[in-house]
Amino acid sequence: MSINNMEARIDQEFPELLQNRPLRWLKPTDTVDYLDAMIDEFKIRHVPIIEPIDPKSDEPRGELKTVISKTDLVKLLTPPNELYPPEFPLTPQQKSQLRKFNEEISAKCLNEIEDFAQLMTIPVKTLSLNNSKVKDVFKDLIDPVKPEGQNFTRRYRTLCVYGDNQLIVGTISYTDVLRKINDPNHTQFLRATIGQNILFKKREDLTVLTEDDNLLRARRILKENSFTHIPITTADGRFVTGIVDDVIVNTFLHDITLTQYSKLPLKYIMLPMNERNSVSPGTVTSKVIETFVPPNSKDRPTALVVCTKDSDSGKFTFDGIISYTDIFRGFQKWANPQSANS
Amino acid sequence: MESSDAVSIEDTKVITNDFCILKDTDTVAEALALITVQNASEIVIVDEDKKFAGILTDLSILRSLPPPVLDVPVKFRIKTPKFRQQLNEELANSLRKQITEVFKLEKIKPYTSKNQRLIYAMDKLVDSYKSTSAIRVLPIINEDETVYGVVSPESILSYLKSNQKFCQLKAERFLALPEVDSMEQPYTLLPSDTLAQARFAMKYLPIKHITICDSDGHLLGMIDKKQVTTLTHPMYFSLMGISLSKIMKPVTKLCLVEKSQTLQECINAYLNLGFKEVVIVEQLLGKIYPKMVVTPIDILQFRVQVYRQN
Numbered sequence: 001m002s003i004n005n006m007e008a009r010i011d012q013e014f015p016e017l018l019q020n021r022p023l024r025w026l027k028p029t030d031t032v033d034y035l036d037a038m039i040d041e042f043k044i045r046h047v048p049i050i051e052p053i054d055p056k057s058d059e060p061r062g063e064l065k066t067v068i069s070k071t072d073l074v075k076l077l078t079p080p081n082e083l084y085p086p087e088f089p090l091t092p093q094q095k096s097q098l099r100k101f102n103e104e105i106s107a108k109c110l111n112e113i114e115d116f117a118q119l120m121t122i123p124v125k126t127l128s129l130n131n132s133k134v135k136d137v138f139k140d141l142i143d144p145v146k147p148e149g150q151n152f153t154r155r156y157r158t159l160c161v162y163g164d165n166q167l168i169v170g171t172i173s174y175t176d177v178l179r180k181i182n183d184p185n186h187t188q189f190l191r192a193t194i195g196q197n198i199l200f201k202k203r204e205d206l207t208v209l210t211e212d213d214n215l216l217r218a219r220r221i222l223k224e225n226s227f228t229h230i231p232i233t234t235a236d237g238r239f240v241t242g243i244v245d246d247v248i249v250n251t252f253l254h255d256i257t258l259t260q261y262s263k264l265p266l267k268y269i270m271l272p273m274n275e276r277n278s279v280s281p282g283t284v285t286s287k288v289i290e291t292f293v294p295p296n297s298k299d300r301p302t303a304l305v306v307c308t309k310d311s312d313s314g315k316f317t318f319d320g321i322i323s324y325t326d327i328f329r330g331f332q333k334w335a336n337p338q339s340a341n342s
Numbered sequence: 343m344e345s346s347d348a349v350s351i352e353d354t355k356v357i358t359n360d361f362c363i364l365k366d367t368d369t370v371a372e373a374l375a376l377i378t379v380q381n382a383s384e385i386v387i388v389d390e391d392k393k394f395a396g397i398l399t400d401l402s403i404l405r406s407l408p409p410p411v412l413d414v415p416v417k418f419r420i421k422t423p424k425f426r427q428q429l430n431e432e433l434a435n436s437l438r439k440q441i442t443e444v445f446k447l448e449k450i451k452p453y454t455s456k457n458q459r460l461i462y463a464m465d466k467l468v469d470s471y472k473s474t475s476a477i478r479v480l481p482i483i484n485e486d487e488t489v490y491g492v493v494s495p496e497s498i499l500s501y502l503k504s505n506q507k508f509c510q511l512k513a514e515r516f517l518a519l520p521e522v523d524s525m526e527q528p529y530t531l532l533p534s535d536t537l538a539q540a541r542f543a544m545k546y547l548p549i550k551h552i553t554i555c556d557s558d559g560h561l562l563g564m565i566d567k568k569q570v571t572t573l574t575h576p577m578y579f580s581l582m583g584i585s586l587s588k589i590m591k592p593v594t595k596l597c598l599v600e601k602s603q604t605l606q607e608c609i610n611a612y613l614n615l616g617f618k619e620v621v622i623v624e625q626l627l628g629k630i631y632p633k634m635v636v637t638p639i640d641i642l643q644f645r646v647q648v649y650r651q652n
Binding site for chain 2: 036098
């Protein structure tokens with residue numbers, strides 16, 4: 001069995017779906033505090049919301065209403081207390097609003113939250129254990145969707161899989177697929193560097209901000225585009241120093257804290273460059289995949305900065321960015337060159 | 343201005359050697375032993391050259407491990423042998439790891455001068471507590487970056503207790519402080535509210551204690567961040583639905599200080615009775631209403647303000 005057979009059925013390539021593994025899911029009537037705890041404690045980024053056929057049953061059998069992502073949740077909530085930059089204290093009025101908001105929101109049902117209720121009206125991408133093929137998995141994880149009548153795109157990084165009689169038997173996430181790609185059967189693909197595999201997007205094609213650019217600008221860029229990460233450079237643009245993504249940007253821009261943090265320089269919130277969020281053009285593809293899904297950590301970056309260490313300064317010059325979708329596209333091309341060319 | 347707070351921290355003898363210290367190569371098991379056996383809130387971590395490397399808090403350690411079985415109500419304990427085995431393996435595996443493998447040490451800025459004034463040290467301690475993940479000590483390091491000692495809120499309170507003028511102030515003075523804004527008033531939940539709600543409040547608001555009151559506001563008990571952190575673990579996720587009445591410290595186990603009593607009562611409770619917080623209350627017709635939860639850090643903050651006002 002190998003995931004490079006795009007026509008294979010998913011029950012053959014993802015046998016773990018048949019093993020009754022526990023699924024982390026919630027009902028539309030569960031509360032926001034539960035959703036928040038589930039995402040934090042299990043270190044997951046997506047929670048399926050299921051309307052069960054039997055409300056008393058713990059079995060995830062029913063209608064998948066939506067999949068709420070960590071990005072959806074942070075857009076709703078205020079920043080966690082430990083993330084407030086002490087250099088930019090809130091006003092007493094903001095503190096008071098913050099307390100009132102959090103007191104009210106925690107016990108609200110998910111279907112009482114307007115944004116979540118709206119998500120529940122949009123059809124969800126799902127897979128079928130008996131009918132879906134490997135190529136469907138790649139397609140659904142790569143292509144963002146623009147729901148009909150909506151002005152936003154939605155990217156699915158986790159797909160729910162239906163078995164028989166409306167039972168959701170599990171999920172396939174981009175991390176599952178990355179692990180399957182990182183298999184000895186694909187040595188030729190994995191041994192090549194990401195430069196040789198032409199996998200990453202080059203700096204000249206990317207939107208970059210500097211450490212002194214502000215949060216509002218980052219949010220506007222993310223809102224107007226389908227990408228989710230922005231590399232951050234020094235003011236002169238010579239070196240890359242960090243990265244921001246849709247989760248961290250939306251974490252700080254709640255209505256209550258908007259006036260306080262809209263001008264916040266990105267250096268206060270960016271994830272600084274380190275070995276967990278960066279690779280070099282000469283890194284082999286297998287090592288890049290291990291950086292996406294490190295074996296001994298629950299870190300799950302969805303994009304990595306590609307950079308080269310400057311031997312004189314010890315700083316990093318910026319080469320580009322690589323996301324899991326770049327790996328997927330490259331793998332598809334390698335596994336099935338004719339299909340990719342057509 | 344009171345001169346007693348303007349003397350150096352060295353002269354006031356508030357720097358103590360009575361603190362827990364480990365090397366960064368020591369194991370999580372050793373850190374756990376110190377926080378459980380010694381009830382340590384912070385452990386000073388040093389590198390192989392004995393240089394200060396950071397502070398590890400009890401909350402960080404507790405957050406990384408499953409709760410002790412005795413803290414989990416019987417109904418919620420893991421009974422399936424398969425899961426118990428999984429839990430045991432995970433626990434043994436975690437405990438064997440080196441501290442630096444598991445924890446990102448808090449990069450608190452250590453204090454180098456023993457000649458700084460006490461009031462300045464108090465201010466730093468309060469500031470660092472509010473701006474970091476609740477570190478309650480100020481490490482004092484030598485010029486070669488080895489650790490000279492720590493200043494703890496308790497060591498400062500031991501010094502302050504001789505200041506009769508300050509200690510005789512009424513506890514209700516806390517309630518009128520400008521910093522005691524709406525965020526620091528007691529955060530209250532009902533006994534039927536859940537651990538998930540308490541966890542959520544402590545994540546998104548600057549609160550470390552939640553008073554549990556009935557619908558008329560009468561105090562029934564309290565839950566603190568340490569309890570919430572201890573009970574929060576993925577293998578015990580079902581605990582999120584547990585009602586707070588089952589896990590709170592009942593009012594009989596709390597240290598209550600009537601708002602008309604003096605700060606001396608609070609300081610005695612910390613230093614002589616071992617309480618980590620007191621609840622300032624108002625009693626009316628035999629009912630108890632919580633007004634504020636006060637920790638040793640709050641007393642120091644109050645002291646700094648009184649000093650500035652004078």
